Structures are given as structure tokens and as C-alpha cells.
Amino acid sequence: xxxxxxxxxxxxxxxxxxxxxxxxxxxxxxxxxxxxxxxxxxxxxxxxxxxxxxxxxxxxxxxxxxxxxxxxxxxxxxxxxxxxxxxxxxxxxxxxxxxxxxxxxxxxxxxxxxxxxxxxxxxxxxxxxxxxxxxxxxxxxxxxxxxxxxxxxxxxxxxxxxxxxxxxxxxxxxxxxxxxxxxxxxxxxxxxxxxxxxxxxxxxxxxxxxxxxxxxxxxxxxxxxxxxxxxxxxxxxxxxxxxxxxxxxxxxxxxxxxxxxxxxxxxxxxxxxxxxxxxxxxxxxxxxxxxxxxxxxxxxxxxxxxxxxxxxxxxxxxxxxxxxxxxxxxxxxxxxxxxxx
Numbered sequence: 001x002x003x004x005x006x007x008x009x010x011x012x013x014x015x016x017x018x019x020x021x022x023x024x025x026x027x028x029x030x031x032x033x034x035x036x037x038x039x040x041x042x043x044x045x046x047x048x049x050x051x052x053x054x055x056x057x058x059x060x061x062x063x064x065x066x067x068x069x070x071x072x073x074x075x076x077x078x079x080x081x082x083x084x085x086x087x088x089x090x091x092x093x094x095x096x097x098x099x100x101x102x103x104x105x106x107x108x109x110x111x112x113x114x115x116x117x118x119x120x121x122x123x124x125x126x127x128x129x130x131x132x133x134x135x136x137x138x139x140x141x142x143x144x145x146x147x148x149x150x151x152x153x154x155x156x157x158x159x160x161x162x163x164x165x166x167x168x169x170x171x172x173x174x175x176x177x178x179x180x181x182x183x184x185x186x187x188x189x190x191x192x193x194x195x196x197x198x199x200x201x202x203x204x205x206x207x208x209x210x211x212x213x214x215x216x217x218x219x220x221x222x223x224x225x226x227x228x229x230x231x232x233x234x235x236x237x238x239x240x241x242x243x244x245x246x247x248x249x250x251x252x253x254x255x256x257x258x259x260x261x262x263x264x265x266x267x268x269x270x271x272x273x274x275x276x277x278x279x280x281x282x283x284x285x286x287x288x289x290x291x292x293x294x295x296x297x298x299x300x301x302x303x304x305x306x307x308x309x310x311x312x313x314x315x316x317x318x319x320x321x322x323x324x325x326x327x328x329x330x331x332x333x334x335x336x337x338x339x340x341x
Contacts, residue, residue, distance in 0.1 A: 019256050019323035028265045032274065034315045037082070039276040041089040041289060041336070042067070042075055044101060046281060048093040049126040050165060057293055058240050059093040061129035071283040072100045074306040076107050082311055089276075089336065091118040091289065096135055097128050109145045116148040121176040122169055139176075143183040148193040150232070150336075151177075155198070156219040164199070177226045186228040195230045203246060203255040205262060205331045206233035235259070235327045235334035237290050259326035267333025273319050276336075279306055287319045289336070290327075296320045 025032060043057070044067045051060035079085055088108045095101050095117060108115050119138070127134045142149055153173055154164045161170035177186075177194075184190035196216060200206055213231035220226040236242050238255055246252040273287040285304040286292040298304045300317045328334050 018253075019260050019326060021321045021323055021325040021329075024260070024263055024326075025268065025321070028263075028268070030265060030268055032268060032271065032319060032321075034274050034317060034319060036275045037085055037277050037311060037315060039087040039089050039272075040075065040079060040085050040279065041091060041276055042104075042279045043091050043093070043281055043289065043292060044072070044095045044098040044104070045093040047097045047128075047130065048120070049097070049123050049129050050094075050120060050169065057093065057289075063093065065281045066098055067100065067281045067283075069100055071279075071281075071306060072104050074283065074309075075279060076104065076111075078306060078309050079108055079113055080111055084311075085113075087114045087116065089116045089118070094120055094123040096123050096138055102141065105141075105145055105147065114148065115145070116150055117142065119149050119151045121151045121153070121173040124176045124179065125172050139179045139183045139185075142180070143185065143192055146191065148195065149180060149185060150195045150197060152197040152199065153177075153216075156216050156223075174224055174226065177220075177228070178224070181226060186226075193230075194228045195232055196228050197232045197234055199234050199236055203236070203251050203258070205258065206235060206334070209233040209332060232336075233332070233334070234336075235330060237324055237327045239290060239324050240293055256323065256326065259330045260323075262330035263326060264329055264331060264333060267331070268329040270333055271325075271328050272336055277314060283307060285309070285314075290324055291320055291322075294322070294324070296322065 046057060046059050046063035046065040047061070048059035048063065049061060079088060088104075090101065090104065092098070096119070105115055105117070124135050124138050151173075154161045158170040161173065162168065180186065180194055183192065185192040186194035198206060198212055198216070206212070209231065212233060216231050217228070220228070238246060238252065238259070243252060246255055273291075276288065278286040278289045278292050280286065280292050283305045285298050285306065286296065287298060298314070298317060298320065300313060302308065304314070
């Protein structure tokens with residue numbers, strides 16, 4: 001498998017003396033070493049039916065990066081070899097657009113792994129923008145295999161959702177949530193988890209997660225009779241598409257100042273990279289999905305891929321940090337599972 005190898009990714013524009021994450025951690029007397037690998041997060045494709053303004057992956061209909069079968073098989077081997085890796089978190093792009101998505105899910109579930117899918121809700125209706133392949137079977141497939149569905153919904157009102165994700169996205173998202181509810185998702189005693197993700201629209205920190213969850217549950221039930229399990233609040237990360245937007249509006253420095261000023265030691269101790277490994281579409285290994293998008297590959301004496309995966313070495317690695325990490329440690333914290341403190 002051919003790979004692009006970068007020994008020392010250039011971080012100019014991501015780190016500065018004003019926003020030095022490692023210096024802040026040191027000043028706080030914290031030690032943010034890995035504690036385990038409980039989750040293998042796999043970015044299986046950058047192809048997506050949407051092109052959201054805040055997307056740190058820069059995913060969209062024109063992206064062609066796809067994980068090949070050999071790499072998918074190796075990820076499954078890693079899951080089989082390590083009982084301590086209990087979770088498979090499949091992301092993208094829209095991960096369902098990978099030709100190997102269904103296969104990966106089925107094989108991981110056979111091992112008894114907990115499988116999460118980062119589902120954007122609209123792919124059910126839009127299908128594959130490159131091939132036209134339909135995806136209306138997804139709610140049934142998710143329920144059959146007991147997947148935890150994690151779906152982004154910027155707000156419970158149409159205007160704010162469409163502003164961030166595109167015209168018509170809110171209506172499709174509501175229709176998709178109804179389909180998932182019909183299959184038992186989000187309902188008590190079914191075991192079918194439906195969790196929503198909230199990103200602020202703009203350069204703001206998320207509000208209180210518990211309060212927002214209560215608001216979302218009330219509004220979605222009262223207006224649409226939709227139910228879900230949990231709401232995860234995630235900070236918009238100052239990288240790629242969102243960073244470009246901030247700079248165009250002259251708000252990058254202000255946003256970074258807000259994030260750095262809201263540094264929370266308690267949130268820092270719960271950051272996801274301490275118990276997660278992120279795998280890129282090409283098999284390279286990273287501390288997290290954000291580092292992956294910045295090409296900040298794990299380097300502990302060698303470049304790490306799924307093909308030389310060493311659990312013991314990885315739990316003893318030094319996590320790579322940069323200025324964008326302030327996004328995960330501001331306020332109540334931010335991770336793939338929401339607030340960390």
C-alpha cells in the first residue's frame with residue numbers, strides 16, 4: 001500500500017507562542033499521557049454527501065479518499081487481537097459511503113465489539129453522490145446489528161441547521177430521525193442508542209451540555225415527537241475549513257484567545273486521545289481525528305500504521321499536542337463523546 005510519509009509535519013499556523021498548549025499543560029502541573037486504548041476510531045472515507053462549513057475533515061462530494069480492503073481487514077485483525085479495545089468508532093466523511101462499511105460493521109459485531117457510526121442523517125436520503133447508490137436500508141441495517149448511532153444536528157431549528165450544513169438539511173435530518181425512532185432508536189429498553197451532536201453555529205463555545213440536552217429533547221418532542229438518548233456538545237475546532245472561515249472574517253485570533261482563556265484542567269485530564277487511537281483512510285495512526293486532519297502522525301521512533309501496530313508501544317507514546325488542542329480543553333471540554341469535565 002502506498003503512503004504519504006511525513007516525519008515532522010509542519011505546524012506553522014497551528015502553533016504560536018501566544019497559544020502554546022504544551023506550555024499551558026506544564027504550567028498547570030498536568031501529565032497527559034495515554035491511559036489505555038479502549039476505542040479504535042477509523043476514518044474510512046472522506047467522501048460525503050454534504051460539505052459543512054465547520055467540517056474539520058474537509059469532507060465533501062468531490063473527495064475520493066477511501067480505505068482499501070487490506071487496511072479494513074488489518075483494522076479488524078487489531079480488534080480481534082486486543083480484547084481491551086472494546087469500541088470501533090467508524091467515521092468519515094459519511095462512513096456509510098465506503099464500499100466496505102457494511103462488511104466492517106458485521107465483522108466487528110461478530111467479535112462482540114461495540115460499534116459506533118458517525119451518521120450525518122441525510123446520507124439515508126441522498127445516497128452516494130458519486131455513484132448514485134441508494135442508502136435507504138441504513139436504519140434497518142443499524143438496528144439489525146445494534147449500532148450506536150451518533151448524529152450531528154446543529155440545532156433544533158431549521159434556520160440554524162441549514163445555515164451550517166446547507167439548505168434542506170434540517171428537514172431531511174428530521175425525517176431520518178423519525179425513521180430511526182421507528183426502528184426503536186432513542187427509546188427506552190430497546191438498547192438502540194441514538195445520540196445527537198451539537199456544534200455551535202459560529203465562533204462560540206458550546207453551552208452547558210445538560211441544559212442543551214434538555215432543550216433539544218423538549219423541542220424535538222414537542223414539535224416532531226422525536227426522541228433520542230444523549231446530546232454531545234463539541235467545540236468547533238480551529239482547523240481547516242472552519243479556520244479558513246475564521247481568518248476570512250478576521251476572527252481567528254479572538255477565537256483562539258477565547259479557547260485558551262477557557263482552559264480547564266479537569267477537561268484536559270479527560271481528553272479522548274488518552275484512551276483512543278485514530279486511523280486514517282490510508283492506515284496511518286494518529287492520536288485523534290483532529291491530529292489526523294493536520295497530518296500530525298504518531299511518531300515514537302517509527303512511523304505508525306495499522307500494519308506495524310504495537311499496543312504496548314502506543315500506550316507508552318507521547319501524545320502530540322498543538323494549539324488546536326485548546327478546543328478540547330475549553331470550558332467543560334470537548335470530545336467525540338461530548339463534554340469531558
